[in-house]
Amino acid sequence: MSTAHTHGTQARTKASAGKLAIAWALVGVPLAYGIFQTLTRVAALFG
Amino acid sequence: MGWLDRERTIAPPGFNRWLVPPAALAVHLCIGQAYATSVYKTALVEHFGASLTEIGVIFSIAIVMLGLSAAVMGTWVDRNGPRKAMFSSAVFWAGGFLVGSMGIFTQQLWLVYLGYGVVGGIGLGIGYISPVSTLIKWFPDRPGLATGMAIMGFGGGALIASPVSTALLKAYDPNSGAEGWVASGDAVGRLFLTLAVVYLAYMLFGAFTIKVPADGWRPAGFDPAKVKAAKLVTTENVSAKNAVRTPQFWLVWVALFCNVTAGIGILEQAAPMIQDFFRASDGVSAVSAAVAAGFVGLLSIGNMAGRFAWSATSDVTGRKWIYMVYLGVGAVLYTVLALAGSATTVLYVALAFVIISFYGGGFATVPAYLRDLFGTFQVGAIHGRLLTAWSAAGVAGPLIVNAFLDAQGKPGQLDAASYQPALLTMVALLVVGFLANLMVKPVDARFHESRPDRGRAHEPAMEA
Structure with missing residues (x-):
């Protein structure tokens, strides 16, 4: 029973980590794209 | 619509609180589009045969x-x-784009x-305040960091919307x-339809990811007594109705407004201002339009970065102190x-970058400042009322700058000296702030909600 409990906890942690990664990627990737695009414009300032 | 009710959003035990910031960011990144309207401004002027002011x-x-909606709702x-x-x-913001596209x-x-x-403006107001009090409750140990992450999204939304909108207009x-x-009006209309669908999704x-903490939940190892040790931080609660009766609310309102x-x-005039500052005696500026555009981009980064960095720093320094920096050093x-x-x-x-980072920092720090002064009970509603300072500043800022510049000469003929009266007026405003x-100072006890341990009425239920 203890082993089953440990497996259950591990599965929940993995699911939580997966959800966390997807959630942050959904907002992080567009934001990183926006920052990159802006920085290419900023380059003209130092060019 | 029971599945939208607060009771259905209470987090189960073991819920990872780091899922809440991306949920909040999903909303703020979308509504941040409001600062990317310049992309299709000229197209709308030509499509409607209207003036820049009419489109503005x-x-x-x-x-x-x-x-208004943040204050009322x-x-x-x-x-x-x-x-x-x-x-x-989401419904108002996407609906705003749909109705707008019909108009186009x-x-x-x-x-x-x-x-x-x-x-759309109603969607902006509700969306802006919607995750703030929830974040403060999930991160009682780092409220500045939490609200900084979300409100950074409002600055970041324009950085995404601007290049994406330009690419879509070209494609359409x-x-x-x-x-x-x-761009043709038809292309702008189709852009609005696309944005409506993407932003709604x-x-x-964000709406279906966000959860509120259960009553009495605390992060592991968090000791509220340590938070209370700071002089301005209260463990009491003040209702929104009472908060607007306190001098503290209006003092923070003035500080935010200034x-x-x-x-x-600076933001309104960024591109022409840098060109005017470096205009030679022959009337030609040493700063090209491309370099000026790069400067505007740099300010956007400063605005966004300041929201996160300064607000997170305020968890260490305290809110009043960091506002001293924004206003005094500013x-x-x-x-x-x-x-x-x-x-x-x-x-x-360098100067403009730091000044704009303080501007962004002021927005992101203020919810945590309100939490410190008024508690978590109705901090979202109090924040909503405080945002009227933003609306007022949105009218006052451009009015002050444009009135002074109009008196100094015509666009294209201005130089650094032309800006001095406007900038020194801003210095005076910052001193007032x-x-x-x-x-x-801490809020007087007569404004606090009653608590059962004092033999008075019940403690207010925690709202999020």
Whole structure:
């Protein structure tokens, strides 16, 4: 029973980590794209 | 709509609180589009045969509606929880784009005012405040960091919307390769439809990801007594109705108003200002239009970075102290900018970058400041009422700068000296804000909600 409990906890942690990664990627990737695009414009300032 | 109710959003044991910031960011990144309207401004001017001012009114209506809806709907947002608020915000924001696109397709500007301005503006206001109090409750140990992450999204939203909108306009307009090309109204209408669909999907992701903590939940190892050790931080609660009766609310309102007005002064004029500052005696500027555009981009980064970095720093320094920096150091930097900013472009750019980071920091820090002063009970509603300072500053900032510049000469003939009266007026405003912030003291106990351990009425139920 203890082993089953440990497996259950591990599965929940993995699911939580997966959800966390997807959630942050959904907002992080567009934001990183926006920052990159802006920085290419900023380059003209130092060019 | 039971699945939207607050009771259905209470987090189960073991819920990872780091899922809440991306949910909040999903909303703020979408509504941050409001600062990327310049992409299609010229296209709308040509499509409607209207003046720049008439098209600019669309954005002005949206910002005024943001302030009004945040103020009016704040209590509703607190009572009904973040999921219902984010869902409503998504419907209004996407609905605003839909109605706006109908206005563009049928060439009726009033429909764009109604759609993007009024309907979308309501979405902006509800969306802006919807995740704030929830974040503060999930991160009682780092409220500045938490609200900084979300409100950073409002600055970051424009960085995404601007290049994406430009690319879509090119894709939707067959004439996009032509010289001197301006997007057609049809392309802008289709852009609005696309944004409506994409923003609705993203905001609904936020709405269905967000959860509120169960009553009595605390992060592991968090000791509220340590938070209380700071002089200005209260463990009491003040209702929104009572908060607006306290001098503290209005002192923070003045501090925010002054900080935002001073920031908008630079932001509104950023591109022409840097060219005017480095204009030679022959009337030609040493700064090209491309370099000026790069400067505007750098300010956007400073605005966004300041929201996160300064707000997170306020968890260590305290909110009152960091506002002293925004307003006090800001006044000094503004003075140097006015008197010596034209010495070198490096100095000018560095000063403007820090000033704009303070502008962003002021927005992101203020929810945590309100939490410190008034507790978590109705902090969302109090924040909503405080955002009227933003609306007022949105009118006052450009008015001050444009009035002074109009008196100095015509665009294209201005130089660094022409800006001194406007910039020194902003310095005076920052000093006023500094003094207001200096006067902030803990809220008087007569405004606190009653607690059962004092033999009075029940403690208010925690709202999120």
